[in-house]
Amino acid sequence: MSSQLVVDNLTLTFGGLNALTSVSLAVEAGSITSIIGPNGAGKTSLLNCISGFYRAQSGSIRFEGVEIGGAPPHRVSQLGIARAFQNIELFSGLSVVDNLMLARHRHLAYGFWSSLVFYGRASQQEAENRAHVERVIDFMELQPFRKAVVGELAYGVRKRIEMARALTLAPKLLLLDEPMAGMTLAEKEDIVRFILDVQAEMGVTVVLIEHDLGVVMDISDQVVVLDFGQRIAAGTPQEVAADPAVIAAYVGENGWGDRAWA
Numbered sequence: 001m002s003s004q005l006v007v008d009n010l011t012l013t014f015g016g017l018n019a020l021t022s023v024s025l026a027v028e029a030g031s032i033t034s035i036i037g038p039n040g041a042g043k044t045s046l047l048n049c050i051s052g053f054y055r056a057q058s059g060s061i062r063f064e065g066v067e068i069g070g071a072p073p074h075r076v077s078q079l080g081i082a083r084a085f086q087n088i089e090l091f092s093g094l095s096v097v098d099n100l101m102l103a104r105h106r107h108l109a110y111g112f113w114s115s116l117v118f119y120g121r122a123s124q125q126e127a128e129n130r131a132h133v134e135r136v137i138d139f140m141e142l143q144p145f146r147k148a149v150v151g152e153l154a155y156g157v158r159k160r161i162e163m164a165r166a167l168t169l170a171p172k173l174l175l176l177d178e179p180m181a182g183m184t185l186a187e188k189e190d191i192v193r194f195i196l197d198v199q200a201e202m203g204v205t206v207v208l209i210e211h212d213l214g215v216v217m218d219i220s221d222q223v224v225v226l227d228f229g230q231r232i233a234a235g236t237p238q239e240v241a242a243d244p245a246v247i248a249a250y251v252g253e254n255g256w257g258d259r260a261w262a
């Protein structure tokens, strides 16, 4: 069986700068893949290409056999790819429930204004939306915050809501951009647990960008290493940690973390 997501020879340039140079990778359904590399390595650019925010100059991206390279973000999300952002994309004046309902409506209605018209309409679909959002709230343990205004919640909780927002789309593939950045150790442990549960209980494939190499080594089925827009290694955590190119580029004498990753 072929891989769920196949990125083939992707090249993305901005002016004269190559953000990605002939990057290829394959992601199996139901697996966890971490993308690592130092600042400016091209990690976010890669996620942006997959989710349709950037259009690569060449190469292809296939999801379940369908070419999505160059497809707009709403089309990509319709096919089952959802994304949680590094900089939280929530409406800070709305409650947790309203943010999640709105996200689901936007996904289904494929447009912000039509979603506002749709919002509040009583229908069978509405009941299903509500039920799905409530499942996500339970799953992400957001019950205590459901009526709280998002802007008043702690950063760690908002990151969790951002992940919940992506899950309201019932994705097959979840893209997470630094889901643990800026979190306390306890909050990180929670997110790790949620990521593992999303994979194990919902069967969702996860591709994440993460700087915490301890977490990466613990949870990943596959690690992809980017450096200056190029893929320098890919494999299991053990394979990547033992890869001479990775050791030469990052590990240094003091082991992982010798170079600036954040």
Ligand SMILES: Nc1ncnc2c1ncn2[C@@H]1O[C@H](COP(=O)(O)OP(=O)(O)OP(=O)(O)O)[C@@H](O)[C@H]1O
Binding pocket: 014, 017, 018, 019, 037, 038, 039, 040, 041, 042, 043, 044, 045, 046, 262
């Ligand atoms: N919209 C853009 N316009 C111009 N250059 C861009 C744009 N987006 C990314 N780049 C450039 O592409 C390169 C890769 O950036 P990218 O953000 O993908 O790296 P990254 O690995 O995600 O880094 P970080 O860890 O800092 O998020 C960088 O040199 C960056 O400046």
